[in-house]
Amino acid sequence: xxxxxxxxxxxxxxxxxxxxxxxxxxxxxxxxxxxxxxxxxxxxxxxxxxxxxxxxxxxxxxxxxxxxxxxxxxxxxxxxxxxxxxxxxxxxxxxxxxxxxxxxxxxxxxxxxxxxxxxxxxxxxxxxxxxxxxxxxxxxxxxxxxxxxxxxxxxxxxxxxxxxxxxxxxxxxxxxxxxxxxxxxxxxxxxxxxxxxxxxxxxxxxxxxxxxxxxxxxxxxxxxxxxxxxxxxxxxxxxxxxxxxxxxxxxxxxxxxxxxxxxxxxxxxxxxxxxx
Numbered sequence: 176x177x178x179x180x181x182x183x184x185x186x187x188x189x190x191x192x193x194x195x196x197x198x199x200x201x202x203x204x205x206x207x208x209x210x211x212x213x214x215x216x217x218x219x220x221x222x223x224x225x226x227x228x229x230x231x232x233x234x235x236x237x238x239x240x241x242x243x244x245x246x247x248x249x250x251x252x253x254x255x256x257x258x259x260x261x262x263x264x265x266x267x268x269x270x271x272x273x274x275x276x277x278x279x280x281x282x283x284x285x286x287x288x289x290x291x292x293x294x295x296x297x298x299x300x301x302x303x304x305x306x307x308x309x310x311x312x313x314x315x316x317x318x319x320x321x322x323x324x325x326x327x328x329x330x331x332x333x334x335x336x337x338x339x340x341x342x343x344x345x346x347x348x349x350x351x352x353x354x355x356x357x358x359x360x361x362x363x364x365x366x367x368x369x370x371x372x373x374x375x376x377x378x379x380x381x382x383x384x385x386x387x388x389x390x391x392x393x394x395x396x397x398x399x400x401x402x403x404x405x406x407x408x409x410x411x412x413x414x415x416x417x418x419x420x421x422x423x424x425x426x427x428x429x430x431x432x433x434x435x436x437x438x439x440x441x442x443x444x445x446x447x448x449x450x451x
Contacts, residue, residue, distance in 0.1 A: 177201075185209050185213055186212055188282050188285075197287045202288070206288060214247070216284075216316065217243065218234070218240055222234040237350075238350055250277055250305060251273050254273045254294070254297075257297050262294065272288060273298075275288050276289065276411075277302070283318055283400055287412070292405065292410050306395060308324070309321065309399065318399035318433075326349055330347060333345050347359065365436070365438060368441065369437060373391075376394035376397065377390045377393075378390075380422055380425055389404065389405070396409075398429050399433055
């Protein structure tokens with residue numbers, strides 16, 4: 176029963192558990208198995224179709240897959256090193272706990288096997304930020320997603336080159352294809368709306384009486400569809416049951432907006448949509 180339920184919520188990067196301790200009741204091998212499938216669920220599903228058709232190369236050549244895996248491994252390594260040096264944590268425990276929990280938050284699954292808020296300020300900051308990354312486009316993962324950050328970085332680098340050589344001609348490319356202005360604009364608008372929505376939801380939550388950490392992390396985890404936030408109330412060992420009804424309605428709305436990737440919802444509030 177537990178294996179079947181956790182298998183479904185792992186593949187769906189949903190993160191619901193059959194127990195109050197989330198994944199804290201399953202230590203060792205189950206954590207590593209879950210890590211593998213959380214990662215697989217965060218990669219583009221179209222690549223699996225191509226693999227079944229006998230063509231595994233597109234998966235290996237996909238820039239967002241490489242970027243996602245590189246970012247995940249780098250972040251895990253940094254947190255493991257911090258725990259080894261700053262806390263003297265046993266190497267195996269530091270690796271297992273860091274790998275599982277960071278993968279869970281970054282992929283938007285939302286499992287927690289331990290209270291990572293006790294690891295120090297640096298890991299807590301990392302956990303907040305990785306929840307805003309997400310997996311690859313075309314996966315079950317939510318949040319901003321890797322490809323948008325890749326395009327953003329390319330746009331920033333391109334703008335720096337323009338400043339250095341204003342008479343040069345530069346083309347933005349992604350995955351070997353030229354990026355159109357429409358694609359670039361949609362990414363920038365999405366990122367802007369994501370930050371704007373994060374700010375608005377944070378303010379609304381603070382109006383209900385929540386502290387800064389709970390408000391901001393609650394807004395972020397709701398919009399990104401991650402799960403646990405930060406703080407004593409909604410952290411990895413807490414839950415959202417103690418929040419006021421007003422806060423729950425705000426978070427409910429934020430989750431829907433985030434799951435539908437913001438712009439689709441905001442279009443509904445334009446007069447042009449209803450006239451059409």
